[in-house]
Amino acid sequence: MSTITRRASTPAAPDWEQALCAQIDPDLFFPAGHNQASETRQAKRMCQRCPIRRACGEWAIREGIRDGVWGGLSEDDRRPMLPDRNFGWGEGVQRCLDQQEVLEDRVAEQRSYRQIAEELGVDRSSVRRAVRVLRRERSLVGGASA
Structure with missing residues (x-):
């Protein structure tokens, strides 16, 4: 730069x-x-x-x-x-993103973040952050929201 x-x-x-x-x-x-x-x-x-x-x-x-x-x-x-674990992504978020299909299915089923977190073995804030990442990625590349 x-x-x-x-x-x-x-x-x-x-x-x-x-x-x-x-x-x-x-x-x-x-x-x-x-x-x-x-x-x-x-x-x-x-x-x-x-x-x-x-x-x-x-x-x-x-x-x-x-x-x-x-x-x-x-x-x-x-x-x-940003793919930098020291800047916003923790293990829980990464685990959610690794299970993206499951996460998207559960969100589509309108399950609560608590329920999704229990299923994936993470905390609710990790689920919330992962959903936010996926929604922003989709809006950036012109796709629909999750």
Whole structure:
């Protein structure tokens, strides 16, 4: 990532020349301070109109980018999607994701997270996080919600 533009410089990165964020101050996409929530919403709105939004978000997740708004996803949005156990995924979440088909079936059957957690041998928060990961992954690639 270039320290001047805060834009990625790897060959696998999207074509940043097409990005709307390339045309404005990049600080908007790295909110901080007392206006952080407002700036995050504003950055996400800008991303919704961007032609490379999906590629940008997928790239940020694949590269493990932790800071800023990328592809319309804030740090909090991306955290459960990042494949780094030290950054939001624990063994329970991974166990749920390893049993994705079972998890999706039980959610479709409208079972409670407590029931699903008991069946998979994890805690409810792991089930909740895994469901959130799956829903966000689907929305990122244009699929239906779980």
